[in-house]
Amino acid sequence: MHNDVILRLAADNVEMGDVDRLVNIYWALSSVLVQQVPGDVIEAGCNEGRTSVLLQQVINHFAPDRSLHLYDSFEGLPEPSEHDTFLHRGALAVTVDDLRRTFEQWHLPLPQTHQGWFDQTMPDQLPDRICFGYLDADYYESTLVSLEHIYPRMSPDAILVIDDYCDLTRNPHAFSGFAGPKRACDEFFADKPEEISVLVGVKDLAFGYFRKGR
Numbered sequence: 717m718h719n720d721v722i723l724r725l726a727a728d729n730v731e732m733g734d735v736d737r738l739v740n741i742y743w744a745l746s747s748v749l750v751q752q753v754p755g756d757v758i759e760a761g762c763n764e765g766r767t768s769v770l771l772q773q774v775i776n777h778f779a780p781d782r783s784l785h786l787y788d789s790f791e792g793l794p795e796p797s798e799h800d801t802f803l804h805r806g807a808l809a810v811t812v813d814d815l816r817r818t819f820e821q822w823h824l825p826l827p828q829t830h831q832g833w834f835d836q837t838m839p840d841q842l843p844d845r846i847c848f849g850y851l852d853a854d855y856y857e858s859t860l861v862s863l864e865h866i867y868p869r870m871s872p873d874a875i876l877v878i879d880d881y882c883d884l885t886r887n888p889h890a891f892s893g894f895a896g897p898k899r900a901c902d903e904f905f906a907d908k909p910e911e912i913s914v915l916v917g918v919k920d921l922a923f924g925y926f927r928k929g930r
């Protein structure tokens with residue numbers, strides 16, 4: 717796989733997929749695949765798939781036996797909670813056809829796509845074992861419900877990357893528009909052995925990640 721694919725994807729997805737994000741995702745996903753961590757790959761909040769196509773290409777290169785599962789309401793964001801600080805219900809809405817077109821542009825088949833709100837799709841439509849997840853859901857409830865369902869299915873050493881995990885004490889340049897994801901993570905991990913680390917970039921990347929304990 718040629719890494720310059722990241723430049724093309726970033727140019728296509730200026731709002732949601734700059735080079736900092738894609739390079740960090742490339743590193744995290746390729747590392748679990750090379751280590752042969754068992755399980756499939758998921759993206760919670762795939763939108764029109766401009767990061768999903770990178771996930772698929774990394775899978776195709778390093779471990780083509782793994783499946784990619786994509787989750788989205790395809791109705792945009794849900795109602796914000798009191799902890800959410802940006803955008804509104806229905807923002808970012810795209811269709812499954814938009815997602816399909818993205819994969820067609822990259823000459824890739826559409827991965828398994830799970831349309832609906834996370835609290836309805838995740839309980840019985842997640843893979844039994846997950847080696848990597850990209851959680852990009854913008855809002856507090858969406859992040860919390862995803863963590864509750866994804867965490868128990870993660871294999872030992874699996875990685876979950878969480879977008880909009882903004883910790884200004886560790887990463888002062890991080891985008892601070894969405895307060896919900898970090899709050900959800902802080903609550904969820906309060907009684908877990910893992911800790912969230914931050915990933916940084918040259919711009920305003922607000923990424924957190926953790927590796928599941930053994």
Ligand SMILES: C[S@@+](CC[C@H](N)C(=O)[O-])C[C@H]1O[C@@H](n2cnc3c(N)ncnc32)[C@H](O)[C@@H]1O
Pocket residue numbers: 729732733759760761762763764765766767768787788789790791792793794808809810832833834835852853854855857858
């Ligand atoms: C920032 S976009 C994802 C961008 C995408 N990961 C990318 O890199 O291009 C967030 C997505 O999460 C979806 N979403 C947020 N909360 C959701 C929920 N509770 N159930 C289903 N989809 C949700 C929205 O529909 C939206 O498409």
